Amino acid sequence: MTAPLSSPQTVRRSRLGYRMNLVGVISFLVILAWALVAIFAPLLAPHPVGEIVDFDYFGPVSSQFPLGTDYLGRDVLSRIIFGARYTVGISLAAVFIACFCGITLGMTAAVIGGFFDSALSRLLDALTSIPSKILALVLVAAVGSSIPILILTLAFIYIPGCYRFARALAVNVNAMDYVVVARARGERLGYLIRAEILPGIIGPVLADFGLRFVFIVLLLSSLSFLGLGVQPPDADWGALVKENIGGLSFAAPAVLFPSIAIASLTISVNLLIDNLPQKIRDRSEQA
Template structure:
């Protein structure tokens, strides 16, 4: 047993005793549970397993510290009402906002951050990392790090455009159906049912095979596939609002449907719709990445995380983790958006008091 193992257990047990002495029950349970788990894992996996636990704990601590600092930064630069809301945000939501902010900076300033062009061939195929290539080269000799940076602009930007279009189509149709009612509501509902009954990936592959893989076509097809989900939620939320007395009073004043949608219904259904926007973005983002992985999404030489996983999958056979980096970027953004959406749903559900 070396000094690392002794210091590891001494630190955990000492911290557990201090937490118990000062009455920090939750911290004590966390630390002592980690001690017991480490004891079992250390017996089975040895010192290397303890190093893995240490690195994971360090990564979690770094993430928590970053999330706390970023939340305090947002509180200090925000207005009074926004700052009050942000102070109640859990660290998971703050971490999600930090990740989203980081991806936004990567996408907007990609030409400045990336050391090379997204299609620039600078080395041989699958060249190892060096001073000019942080993550090595891909199958054509292009810088992987630069292509990941540009992938934030292309993959996330395209998903955002498709989500905005799907949200506009679905939300407008849902608000109109709830306001008009009658046959229009029934027809729109049946059309949404038909589209939602078809698996999204199969539907997208079929339409892209027919109409081609142009970026505009891809955005329109993805928006059509996911707009019924937005329609359903908007119709349900707006349906509870149109029966209110103030809507009836507005109708008696002679207000038109567009006025009711813009001034009465939409302002009172903003919170769940914003949360739904985050969820829709995750679905659209994963669908576009999946289509690119299958070869029918964003086409080469444009950098895209889904296609980068496919193009460099050969490296996994040689023990390289380079193809997992774009896959990890996809997973990280999806988890981050879900963290923020969970907090927004918690607030909109009235559970904050």
Template sequence: MASITAAPPPEPKRGRLHWLAGFGVSGLLGLAVLLFWMLAAVFGPWLLSYSTASTGTSNVFMPIGAAHWLGTDYLGRDMLARVIEGARYTVGVALLATLVASGTGTVLALLAAASGRWIDATLSRCLDTLTAIPSKMFALIMVAGFGSSVPMLVLTAAIIYVPGAYRIARSLAVNINALDYVTVARTRGEGTLYIMLREILPNIVGPMLADLGLRFVYTVLLLASLSFLGLGIQPPAADWGSLVRENIGALAMGGASVIVPALAIASLTIAVNLVIDNLPGGAAREKGTR
């Protein structure tokens, strides 16, 4: 009589908690810091009970205390409120510029990989021209010629980082475009748009998300450096780079007004790198490449 074997129990569905557990301790720490600054940028200014644009009533460069948790700036304004207000510009402008740069670069890369050779060559040579221009020099020229408004800063940062995003996406897309299933899709008559969106794009989303995080870090540092030079966000608005510049006089006495915005920039960039390094599935991909 044939033995009856019990069917193996179904694997439990992996929910959001299992996905978060894949980040590890350092990844979760980076994710928490990143989420904190995102929430501060969106909801922080609305929760402030007073305006940071008006002249403060406290003494300038006050140390950390009960009245002012992060001290005061060069005009006596509360630094906690200023840093929260600055997060809206630092995080918001950098994120928007990064999305524009990575999105544009990825679309152009998909078009170059899925189209003919002459389109690929034309796009690559045009973007190589932008790569040859130093990023800081290009940003200074754009700001000097067209002003330092928020739309111009977004456009400038996006143009600077489109070539890098294009190169990464194109290198991935060209390899996938040469695989058999893409050839089969072309044989059955699928068009270029279908090849781009259904065959190539889903297979490069993971690496491009990691690259987007790195582009975000580069953009934050670029905009902070422009603001430190006085060419970024203009008063009365402020981002973290301009807060460092405004309160540079407190550096000699170790004032919190110049240290806190610098630490905010560092915490944001480190948090993004921790999240990128600990994306779920990264360990499995590393084992697969060995």
């Protein structure tokens, strides 16, 4: 005889279905750790970020310098800790701006439709056709590489992608009966977007948010590696790899550990979003 739907076994199984697996939990902890490092960098760094603390350039790992020293004899651990502020901070700011603008425009175009939808889609499709790295190089080289410019440039590059993704989802939700009823009773555009469209696409949008964050981290690191990102004496993780590239022939840890930092953050975000969207969709369907 089968157990009733309200049995403890069924409830236990349903609750477990909403939990992230071990990989998701570990990924979340890694992301949280880097976020805390970025916030509390001045308290965690053992040395001032620009201070030359060792006369042995490209020094090895030691008890005094856990991650070695760079090409000028500066502590690599301190520079990675401070670099987290730029890598995480700039990328988060850029992805928030890109997703907010792109998702808002995408939902608006799906609800309004007509000429507005067609014109906006063609314009942003034209921007999408330009390779992201080339567009970033042109914009940063033309305007400058200050932190506000970097944030706006990265956000501008990824707005079209956010728009296309959000519009594709919003068009499907816009055809649902409950949205048609809300429109028939005279609800305004803002209400339709906020209360009817957005709740129906929030799961995939959060997944896309994580992917865009990874793309922006990698693009920012690429710009810094080419010398157009965060400028000295400050440095993000991409700049740390670039400035210590000469240590490859010495097997210097100053090249290895910034690369590991970039990989740990981007891989953790990817692994986390593999668990998050299904969890949110399941709860939305239950509601």
